[in-house]
Amino acid sequence: MVAKKVLISGISFILVVGVAIGVVAIVIHNNAKKPGHESLSAQMKLVNQMCDYTDHRAECQQSLSPVAQNSSAGFKDYMKAALLSISAEAQKSFNMTESLLVDAKNGTRVKKSIEECKDLMKEAREELQALVSFVGDAELHTMTDRALELKIWIGSVNSYAGTCRDVMGDDDPKVSEAMKGPIDDITAITDNALAIMGQISNILGWFGVKLNEKAIIEKASNSRRLMGGTLEADIPKDGYPSWMPSADRKLMAKQDNGRIAPNVVVAQDGSGQYKTINEALMAYPKGNQGRFVIYVKKGVYKETVIINKKMPNIYMYGDGPRATIITGDKGEANTGDKISTSGTFQVYANGFIGRSMGFTNTAGPEARPAVALRTSGDMISIFNSRISGYQDTLYMNIGRQFYRNCVISGHVDYIFGDARVVIQNSLIIVRKSSLPHQNQAFITAPGQQTAHEVGATVIHNCRIVPEEALFPTRLEVRTYLGRPWKTYARAAFMECTMADFIRPEGVVAWDGKDFNTEHAFFGEFKNKGPGANLANRVKWAKGGFTGEMDRNTAAKFTVDSMLLPDTWLKQATIPYLPGFERA
Known part of the structure; x- marks a missing residue:
């Protein structure tokens, strides 16, 4: 498949x-x-x-x-x-x-x-x-x-x-x-x-x-489901896209109500076939051709979950992002695990769908890099989930990825990687650090390395806010939309609502001066809120792009242009906004 x-x-x-x-x-x-x-x-x-x-x-x-x-x-x-x-x-x-x-x-x-x-x-x-x-x-x-x-x-x-x-x-x-x-x-x-x-x-x-090649991008733009041009036109009241077959709509409704029949059930209380997620993964059939559905009942699962390349097309869902939680505490400073191995939940297979779950890394800011979720495969989608940590929370490594209705929280470079990603209709939360010297926060750290790579990090129709604990001192912490991790870093913020704690400069160089700025791209389009004021956005001396994109440039960062959703995301039965919501 x-x-x-x-x-x-x-x-x-x-x-x-x-x-x-x-x-x-x-x-x-x-x-x-x-x-x-x-x-x-x-x-x-x-x-x-x-x-x-x-x-x-x-x-x-x-x-x-x-x-x-x-x-x-x-x-x-x-x-x-x-x-x-x-x-x-x-x-x-x-x-x-x-x-x-x-x-x-x-x-x-x-x-x-x-x-x-x-x-x-x-x-x-x-x-x-x-x-x-x-x-x-x-x-x-x-x-x-x-x-x-x-x-x-x-x-x-x-x-x-x-x-x-x-x-x-x-x-x-x-x-x-x-x-x-x-x-x-x-x-x-x-x-x-x-x-x-x-x-x-x-x-x-x-x-x-x-x-x-242009026909690839334009193909979806000419399709019937884009005519409405808004989320409301594409997503009816039941919450599922109009293009979704009635059988799939019923399937998703059943899953929301906990009635979908999974292949295996994980439950800590013994009411399922397995008590840990890794045990359930061992039951993945060799040479499986269809979806393999794993239902993880509510509970806190302290384990490092690894979905290897030989396990494609897994659909894993829980009882809710605050009920079914996978947690770990690996980090560079405490266990010696860096970004590639510290992840609490690591996906290396293509076609993974994660829904209604929580992924956390509790190592804390002192652990430095401590990944909660690492996604290193193509056509990965995460829906209605919480991803929380401090530094390097969400590591989006390769392939096409889509996140919808999620809560993603951290403090330093906590949305980062080289993948081609759209995060849509989600809540982006900046956490308070317990380290007194850590008075800067960076939301994204795009990792594109060379001129011809096509990866990018897109934050679309999201809210960017401080967590409750940070709110009283939010203006004392220099919070940026991102910084360029690699030479050709590329990110876009579109139709988002930004709270007042976002720095007027918007973004900053990796070293605070000019490192990785010459070819970096941090575009914004039709954002709103006090943090979206473009008047004082930084202009790097070496070049690079920051500030407002025109509509044609912004269109390159929509779901249809970024992900070619007709070839895979449609089958994931997750609602998505193909183009702009308001523009």
């Missing part, structure tokens, strides 16, 4: 790039008047033209040039070269972690970081290898207008590499330096692939083949 769609999306990327380059090879081979140097030079010229689109031209040529030397090379030769070059660098990084582990001391934070990085490189390598092995069976008719989805997929490799870099940190300068080269190489060649795919219409256009 969802997993199959993701696989097809990944293969489509290979086919798109492969066909683009393959057409080059075929046309030149057929038109060459004589074999040998003339044909080779023509092929190399076109390879150079494609590499002109990239920011890392030498690496691009190195990846594609060997294939171009074969005058009879077909598109499969080129697509394998594009993917295998990324896979080879991931393998180098994996090998480097194994080498570093030999000298790492047991029980140290350094060793734990290396092990985390090793796992990340293994994930990247296995995904790429699976796609390369599958490409031989792929049919050309599967190549459709999926350019945006494909960018999201290939961009996940950059996210894996970036997370590896982050967990290594500065625990051991020698280890960090040893990993820097391999990680930089992965980032460069992955960004090259994104750059070429961003120009795929032009590349195919050279040969009379057009790939209309």
Whole structure:
């Protein structure tokens, strides 16, 4: 189901790039008047033209040039070269972690970081290898207008590499330096692939083949359900979208009333098949093709829940965000767990739906990074849930993600990551820190690393407020909408209501000066409330964008443009606003 769609999306990327380059090879081979140097030079010229689109031209040529030397090379030769070059660098990084582990001391934070990085490189390598092995069976008719989805997929490799870099940190300068080269190489060649795919219409256009990427975004805009243009037009009184089949509407109504029949039930009092969530996950059927429904009865479940990649399409619901609570207390300062392992609830599978639950990390501000919910998969949706912590509460790592009717709370960088995310109709709460020196709060920390990534954090039609404990001293804490975690950080706040404690500057540089500001983007559109006053928004000397977006720019951050909801979110049976609510 969802997993199959993701696989097809990944293969489509290979086919798109492969066909683009393959057409080059075929046309030149057929038109060459004589074999040998003339044909080779023509092929190399076109390879150079494609590499002109990239920011890392030498690496691009190195990846594609060997294939171009074969005058009879077909598109499969080129697509394998594009993917295998990324896979080879991931393998180098994996090998480097194994080498570093030999000298790492047991029980140290350094060793734990290396092990985390090793796992990340293994994930990247296995995904790429699976796609390369599958490409031989792929049919050309599967190549459709999926350019945006494909960018999201290939961009996940950059996210894996970036997370590896982050967990290594500065625990051991020698280890960090040893990993820097391999990680930089992965980032460069992955960004090259994104750059070429961003120009795929032009590349195919050279040969009379057009790939209309814009049609993907416009397709939903022309559909019947957008005619109303407002939430009320799309969501009737029963709370479910008008496009939802009557059977699904009844299913969701039953679930709201606790009458849906799950595959397994978790209950601490023994009234279900299992007493812990992790035990229930062990019952996930191998090779499951449909939804696997888990009902978690009310209770406080103190466990680290991990939904691995082999568990796609799980639908997990509880008795309410204050009744069914999954809690943990892992953090960097207290347990040595960084952003990649501290999460109380970690999702690595595609197609996960979480509903009516609470995800918390109680480690407190002194633990520094302490994740409550980490989502590292595509087509993930969370509805009617509470996500609470202090620093790094919600880690949105890769893929498309949607959050609706949620309460998300924290203090420092508590909505962060590299995924393509929309948080809609939710309550964003800034908490009071117990640390006397912590007099700044940052709501978002977008983590886009390179120019051609398509990730972004969108906060749409939400309320941004201080928690009750912070209210009396709210103006003493310098609270910002966000700061750029990575070089190409991208965030948008649209049609939100902002309380008076938001700083007039709106956002701030990572180091308070100008770090990561040159290419950062923090756009606002039609927000209201005292904190939404744009008169004194910061203007960074190095560049970057802050302040009010025009309507056309803002439209790029709607659910329809960001998430391509028709391909998956509709099936999740979660109400959503496809465009603007008021604008």
